[in-house]
Amino acid sequence: MAASSSSSVQAGPSPETRQLQFEQGVAISLHLWLSLTVAVQNNLGGPASADKRDWFAGAVVEMFPSFVDLAQASQPPQPQPPSSSTARQPPLPPPSSAQKKGPPRDPEAEDVEATLLQVMWDEFETNVDDESEVEVADRILRVRAQCAAGRFDLVEDLRRRWLATRGKSVAVQVTDGGDQETDWESADDDDDDDDDGEDIEMSEAPPLVAVPRERTPPEVDGDGFTKVTRKKR
Numbered sequence: 001m002a003a004s005s006s007s008s009v010q011a012g013p014s015p016e017t018r019q020l021q022f023e024q025g026v027a028i029s030l031h032l033w034l035s036l037t038v039a040v041q042n043n044l045g046g047p048a049s050a051d052k053r054d055w056f057a058g059a060v061v062e063m064f065p066s067f068v069d070l071a072q073a074s075q076p077p078q079p080q081p082p083s084s085s086t087a088r089q090p091p092l093p094p095p096s097s098a099q100k101k102g103p104p105r106d107p108e109a110e111d112v113e114a115t116l117l118q119v120m121w122d123e124f125e126t127n128v129d130d131e132s133e134v135e136v137a138d139r140i141l142r143v144r145a146q147c148a149a150g151r152f153d154l155v156e157d158l159r160r161r162w163l164a165t166r167g168k169s170v171a172v173q174v175t176d177g178g179d180q181e182t183d184w185e186s187a188d189d190d191d192d193d194d195d196d197g198e199d200i201e202m203s204e205a206p207p208l209v210a211v212p213r214e215r216t217p218p219e220v221d222g223d224g225f226t227k228v229t230r231k232k233r
Contacts, residue, residue, distance in 0.1 A: 012150030015071040022067065025143035025155040027057040027206040028162045033136050039124040041169060052123050054206065063115065064144060065104040073103055106144060112137035162206070 013021075030036055030053060040049040116133040120126045139158075146154050 013152075015067040018067040018147045018150065021152045021155050022064070022144060022147040023057070023061050024206075025147065025158060026060050026140055027054070028155070028158040029136055029139050029143065030057050030060070031162055031206045032158065032165070033132065035120065035126060035128050035130070035132055036124070039120070039126045044126055045124040049124065056119055056123065057206070059119065060112070060115065060140065063107045063112065065106070067147070070103060106141070109134075109137050109141055112140060 036053060036056070039045060040053050043049050045052045113133045116136055117128055120128050120133075139154075143154050143158070146152065
C-alpha cells in the first residue's frame with residue numbers, strides 16, 4: 001500500500017526543495033528509460049517527440065500530491081477570537097465522511113506502471129513488452145520516498161547518470177537470436193577530448209512541462225483488432 005506523503009514530510013529541506021528534487025528525479029528517470037529514448041530519437045511521437053517526453057514527466061509528477069500543498073494542509077488552522085456574532089451561532093455539524101478523509105496519498109506502483117505504458121502507446125505508438133516500466137516506476141517511487149524524507153541521494157545519482165549519457169544516441173543491434181542489444185554511443189566520438197574542459201552544472205536537469213496534449217487513438221483494422229505500429233513521421 002502506498003503511504004501518505006504528509007506523514008513522511010519531516011523537518012529539513014523546505015517543501016519547495018523537496019518538490020523540485022522530486023520533479024527532477026521523475027524527469028531524469030524518463031530520460032534514462034531506454035524504450036522512451038529510442039521512441040524519441042526515432043520521432044515515434046511525431047516531430048515534437050522531445051516535447052512530449054517533457055510533458056510526460058509533468059503528467060507523472062501530477063499523479064502525486066505536491067509537497068508544498070501537503071505542507072500547507074498539515075498546518076493547524078489559526079484560532080479566531082470569538083465575536084458577538086459568532087457567539088450566537090449554533091454549533092457546527094460534525095464533519096461529513098468526505099471531510100474525515102485523510103491527506104491525499106501517493107499512487108500505487110501498479111498505477112504508475114499503467115500510466116507509463118498507456119502514455120507510451122497513446123503518445124509514442126510504442127508497445128513496451130520488456131517490463132521495463134516496472135523498473136522505471138519503482139525508481140520514481142524510491143525517489144518520492146527519499147524526497148519525502150528530505151534525502152536526495154538517488155536524485156543526485158540519477159543526475160550524474162543522465163549527464164554521462166547526455167548528447168549520446170542509442171544504438172540498437174539485433175543479434176542472430178533476435179535479441180536486441182543496446183549501447184550508448186556518442187554522436188561525435190572525435191569531440192570527446194574537447195569536452196574535458198567543459199564545466200557542467202550538477203543542478204542541470206531535463207525540462208518538465210505539464211501541458212496536456214491531444215492523444216491519437218489507436219488504429220483499428222476491419223476485424224476490430226488494434227494495430228500495434230511503430231512508425232516514423
